[in-house]
Amino acid sequence: MAATLKDVASKTGLSIATISKYVNGQTIKQENKEKIDAAIKELNFKINYIAKGLKSNKSMTIGVLIPELENVFATHIMSRVEDTLMNSGYSTIICDYKNDTDLERQKLSFLLNRQVDGIIAVPTHLSKDDLAGLEIPIVLIDRIIDGVNCDCVLVDNKDASFSAVEYLINKGHRDIAIISGPKDVYTARERTLGYIDALVQYSIPLNESYIFHGNYDTQSGYNLTMDIINMQKRPSAIYVTNNEMTIGSVIALNECGVDIPNDISFIGFDNIDFAKVTKPNLSIIVQPRDEIGVTAANLLIEKIHDPDTEKRVIKLKTSLIKQASVSIRK
Amino acid sequence: MAATLKDVASKTGLSIATISKYVNGQTIKQENKEKIDAAIKELNFKINYIAKGLKSNKSMTIGVLIPELENVFATHIMSRVEDTLMNSGYSTIICDYKNDTDLERQKLSFLLNRQVDGIIAVPTHLSKDDLAGLEIPIVLIDRIIDGVNCDCVLVDNKDASFSAVEYLINKGHRDIAIISGPKDVYTARERTLGYIDALVQYSIPLNESYIFHGNYDTQSGYNLTMDIINMQKRPSAIYVTNNEMTIGSVIALNECGVDIPNDISFIGFDNIDFAKVTKPNLSIIVQPRDEIGVTAANLLIEKIHDPDTEKRVIKLKTSLIKQASVSIRK
DNA sequence: CTGTTAGCGCATTCAA
DNA sequence: TTGAATGCGCTAACAG
Numbered sequence: 001m002a003a004t005l006k007d008v009a010s011k012t013g014l015s016i017a018t019i020s021k022y023v024n025g026q027t028i029k030q031e032n033k034e035k036i037d038a039a040i041k042e043l044n045f046k047i048n049y050i051a052k053g054l055k056s057n058k059s060m061t062i063g064v065l066i067p068e069l070e071n072v073f074a075t076h077i078m079s080r081v082e083d084t085l086m087n088s089g090y091s092t093i094i095c096d097y098k099n100d101t102d103l104e105r106q107k108l109s110f111l112l113n114r115q116v117d118g119i120i121a122v123p124t125h126l127s128k129d130d131l132a133g134l135e136i137p138i139v140l141i142d143r144i145i146d147g148v149n150c151d152c153v154l155v156d157n158k159d160a161s162f163s164a165v166e167y168l169i170n171k172g173h174r175d176i177a178i179i180s181g182p183k184d185v186y187t188a189r190e191r192t193l194g195y196i197d198a199l200v201q202y203s204i205p206l207n208e209s210y211i212f213h214g215n216y217d218t219q220s221g222y223n224l225t226m227d228i229i230n231m232q233k234r235p236s237a238i239y240v241t242n243n244e245m246t247i248g249s250v251i252a253l254n255e256c257g258v259d260i261p262n263d264i265s266f267i268g269f270d271n272i273d274f275a276k277v278t279k280p281n282l283s284i285i286v287q288p289r290d291e292i293g294v295t296a297a298n299l300l301i302e303k304i305h306d307p308d309t310e311k312r313v314i315k316l317k318t319s320l321i322k323q324a325s326v327s328i329r330k
Numbered sequence: 331m332a333a334t335l336k337d338v339a340s341k342t343g344l345s346i347a348t349i350s351k352y353v354n355g356q357t358i359k360q361e362n363k364e365k366i367d368a369a370i371k372e373l374n375f376k377i378n379y380i381a382k383g384l385k386s387n388k389s390m391t392i393g394v395l396i397p398e399l400e401n402v403f404a405t406h407i408m409s410r411v412e413d414t415l416m417n418s419g420y421s422t423i424i425c426d427y428k429n430d431t432d433l434e435r436q437k438l439s440f441l442l443n444r445q446v447d448g449i450i451a452v453p454t455h456l457s458k459d460d461l462a463g464l465e466i467p468i469v470l471i472d473r474i475i476d477g478v479n480c481d482c483v484l485v486d487n488k489d490a491s492f493s494a495v496e497y498l499i500n501k502g503h504r505d506i507a508i509i510s511g512p513k514d515v516y517t518a519r520e521r522t523l524g525y526i527d528a529l530v531q532y533s534i535p536l537n538e539s540y541i542f543h544g545n546y547d548t549q550s551g552y553n554l555t556m557d558i559i560n561m562q563k564r565p566s567a568i569y570v571t572n573n574e575m576t577i578g579s580v581i582a583l584n585e586c587g588v589d590i591p592n593d594i595s596f597i598g599f600d601n602i603d604f605a606k607v608t609k610p611n612l613s614i615i616v617q618p619r620d621e622i623g624v625t626a627a628n629l630l631i632e633k634i635h636d637p638d639t640e641k642r643v644i645k646l647k648t649s650l651i652k653q654a655s656v657s658i659r660k
Numbered sequence: 661c662t663g664t665t666a667g668c669g670c671a672t673t674c675a676a
Numbered sequence: 677t678t679g680a681a682t683g684c685g686c687t688a689a690c691a692g
Contacts (some may be wrong), residue, residue, distance in 0.1 A: 005685065005686065016685090016686080017688085020685095020686065020688095021687090047686090048684095048685055048686070050684090050685080050686095051684070051686045051687090052685080052686055052687080053686095054684090054685080055686050055687050056686085056687075
């Protein structure tokens with residue numbers, strides 16, 4: 001059995017309260033300090049966070065809700081979230097909902113039942129009703145939900161697309177295809193809007209047949225790229241809007257012998273490691289994944305410490321890494 | 331504030347003990363049952379797992395330790411682990427150690443300090459010393475550590491390689507390259523051994539220059555494949571031994587216009603989705619990821635319920651999915 | 661600076 | 677069946 005404060009107390013002859021105070025950072029007579037340290041080491045005493053939690057009504061654990069544990073974008077962020085929280089003494093319970101609407105609710109309530117002190121979620125179908133009236137702070141990533149008092153960490157998706165498409169336009173491209181995500185997903189809608197904005201701003205007629213909607217997985221990136229390759233009037237550039245679809249798209253182009261950038265220019269999304277591997281390296285929109293994770297974790301911690309802080313929506317900038325996958329079109 | 335047993339008790343006029351018993355499944359007078367149900371609903375009472383944990387000395391949470399949250403193989407398994415544990419009422423604290431030896435120990439002790447009821451780990455550098463003498467059950471995945479009383483879930487890595495290479499040999503290949511993992515990693519050693527075994531068994535001379543050691547990431551798969559492509563005497567087949575390196579390898583082959591399977595035959599590893607995307611579909615060794623996760627979780631739960639069970643080592647079979655990426659060599 | 665005491669929410673005796 | 681009482685390990689007054 002693990003040693004308790006009581007054990008340390010009786011070993012040292014001091015009282016439980018004194019040990020507790022010392023362990024929690026209050027000042028103590030030097031002499032006692034040493035006695036306690038010795039006893040702690042000898043008994044291998046560890047603080048019992050359960051008991052502590054019962055007393056303080058805090059579990060020192062945070063729940064995290066993500067679409068899928070195989071989603072590299074999400075897990076990268078979670079990795080930073082976990083580190084940041086751990087440095088503040090929190091542990092992290094990660095739940096994934098496998099892109100399933102019912103599971104999303106179910107796992108949320110699982111976390112809620114677990115006395116977590118806060119939640120960080122990358123929601124897909126959660127609505128106001130699911131989140132209103134909760135007693136603990138919640139930070140949302142990647143999507144804002146109106147009418148609910150949750151902090152948010154977003155990236156400027158519209159601007160991301162805008163800058164990618166603008167870059168292509170400035171290189172002389174006018175026939176630009178976009179492989180976007182599902183129409184009912186917030187990020188996908190925003191990314192499509194940015195694409196349209198750029199075309200409008202540069203007075204390039206919008207060609208609906210250049211707008212493709214995948215479902216953010218590798219296969220759909222592959223399939224839609226095949227469709228693009230086989231188009232009557234093939235665009236001179238493709239802009240792909242997430243990690244997995246970028247891989248699928250490159251595979252398709254490679255397989256068909258469509259050369260990047262001579263036959264087609266290419267801008268991908270998110271997959272920075274992958275972009276470095278291909279030749280030529282891919283131009284790519286990168287999201288500040290580390291910053292997203294750290295920011296979300298910090299927002300949550302602050303909100304826990306001071307629940308009255310105003311709702312904050314942090315919008316982070318993406319950046320466009322320009323590499324050799326885009327050619328000049330005359 | 332959340333309602334407690336006490337609140338339900340005073341609302342119903344019954345005692346705390348009775349409510350507790352009912353909530354935990356003991357039989358109760360029908361009449362009271364209804365009263366309690368009503369009160370629970372009205373007060374939105376939820377069991378407090380912290381208090382319960384203090385009493386029972388169980389936290390109902392399991393710690394999970396993985397190399398990296400971006401490792402798709404690991405996270406897929408964890409996804410199944412999490413589901414399985416949740417169905418038994420456990421929550422899951424996932425920690426990743428970013429492939430760092432110090433962090434690996436550090437996060438392990440973080441979990442140990444957290445009153446988890448058990449741990450599931452995918453270890454890299456943990457040794458007997460780190461695991462000996464722990465008071466809670468531990469299940470290891472992917473690697474066995476001698477002299478320690480931990481259950482293990484492994485796959486037969488040697489056999490996996492053997493069957494891949496044997497298949498190539500039966501197709502007439504004799505010059506077969508392997509892209510294996512780091513020499514100090516258990517799975518990589520086993521996979522290399524299986525490769526060698528197959529050659530030996532079929533009396534094919536071992537060519538050391540066909541054995542490559544990457545570090546299990548996309549970039550090294552790409553680089554080593556480039557090396558292979560540029561070899562004086564290029565092998566007629568490549569066998570790549572993990573998920574990420576398989577992607578890197580295919581990218582390299584595609585970029586150099588090396589046709590699969592006409593110019594080179596190819597067998598990959600793990601990446602079943604990716605294998606379906608490429609044309610031709612890749613032949614691939616697949617590990618039973620779902621089964622690994624479920625098995626590990628079940629082993630742990632059983633061990634928690636009955637700590638005296640003998641140490642068990644479960645070795646699961648991989649399978650070889652045969653697709654068009656391997657050609658017959660005369 | 662230290663010790664005494666009460667109580668966090670629950671499960672579990674033991675009586676009734 | 678039900679209830680009163682006790683304690684899990686810890687923190688937070690308060691008193692010394």
